[in-house]
Amino acid sequence: MNGSTPDNGISRRGFFQLTFGWLAASFATVATVVATVRFLEPNVVFEPGQRFKAGKPDDYPDGSITFLEAERVFLVRRGNSFRCVSAVCTHLGCTVNRAGRGYHCPCHGSAFNEEGAVESGPAPRALAWFLVTLSKDNRLLIDKGQSVSPEKYLIV
């Protein structure tokens, strides 16, 4: 048997050329794809912040549900307790409207009850409730980055 070309027809040099050739080509391809996807994925997004101040607690009368248009949330006050529910439908991101005691999405007809739970329609999840706290200057501080259970209130 010839030492440099065994029976299977691949020489030592051929084996290394094939192996490293394919390795290099695969690496180059994968690296290019990964780098391109990473490039397209923004590291900084210029979107409105998730935390915002919603004014003084007394701006909202007792028993009111107020739609904060710019933030797409409803602020719910009952007695001294404050809660904040998202107005973004969990189905496909439309803005829900008040309907009766609950909420209704105009895009595909999902209905949510007072607590944000799905009553009918294609929405897969309940509306999100957000953390409400009080800032040092006595303003309501809402963080849309932090979801909480519907039972969590801010008592002022």
Add this chain to the structure above:
Amino acid sequence: MKNPLPKRIWLWFAQTRVGRSVFRVGLPQSNLERSQAMVSSFLLHVQPAKVSRHALRASYTLGLGLISLYLFLILTVTGVLLMFYYVPSTEQAYDRMKDLQYVVSAGLVVRNMHRWAAHLMVLSVLLHMCRVFYTGAYKQPREFNWVLGVGLFLTTLGLSFTGYLLPWDQLAFWAITVGTSIAGYAPLIGPKVKYLLLGGNVVGQEALTRFYALHVIVLPAIAGLMVAVHLWRVRKDGGLSRPDGPEDSVQSIALGQLPTNKSYGLMELARGTTPQVGLDPDDEVFTWPHLIFRELLLFLLVVAVVLFLAVFWNAPLEEIANVVHPPNPAKAPWYFLGLQELVSYSAFWGGVVVPALLVTALVLLPYMDRRVQGVGRWFARERTVANTIFSVCLAVAIVLTIVGTAFRGPNWSWVVPWRAPPAITEGP
């Protein structure tokens, strides 16, 4: 008979030194020159010098592929014109649309043409696919060209969808909000795809920039490339499909068996699927003028129809995009309304699973359906089963689209179109 003046001018120019340097062959007068006119021209040599009579029958192809190509060309020209005025910025885009409508000379017509040609192209590509299916034209050796066709269909939808956002009106904003949310439902990669598409978490400036880049360069480049390969494959796969094509009637000759008493050109050694192999010469006509004339006539017809629509009907432009108030009902473009109707039952099943299954089935179709009978005729009896399955899917899609278009009113509730209440934009 004396030639009319334009023809005389052309004949004189074609035989001048300059004319011959440009056209090489003048206006063809003989069969030899008719062949040369095709072969020696860059723009014409995509087509063979002679074509089968069958390929000219309008009742066979309905000209749908060519109509799609012409619409693509119209869209490219009007699209480039629109680019001279459009600015992809959330601050300016909507005002620019208004400018195009009310300030720019002929701006309204150019935008209308772009919009109607886009709708027509979705329709003609879809019908082209139906034609190819019902005539069994996707079968061997044209399997891969069918796959390219499916790719072109999806690219057409992508072009239409990305263009939809650019006016930055209510229609645009909410259709894209809904559309990209559907993408977010895809398992594993969904949220990432959505984030990449929008360049963030919400439809905003980043999304507009991305959709603009996709719409004016990425997708047109992909479509253009695929169209080129698609057309080239039509030629290389043996011209348009026809009954009893050369692949049925021709025996390939091994090189050693060639008769020695005859000299052969290279064309005799061509592969079995080239258009010229095994064709009865009587079955063929010269591309110039028979095919060229019909193609130019069809082009005129397509331009006329698009212009007619553009002059008499305006492309819709609603109020400027408002993040807070979705229109009620918020509807996607008509060709996605079947999908939206499905999505109203379940976003995951309707928006992801069903479309993915359909596309997979379309791509695999020519490789699963291997029988070669029934090619080149409409609704061939040998293909009853395949045709029935396709027709049922098509009918379901059409019914869903009609329901989504006409039978869905505010809150996506059921309405009857002849008693439909006007769409409302209710406050929260």
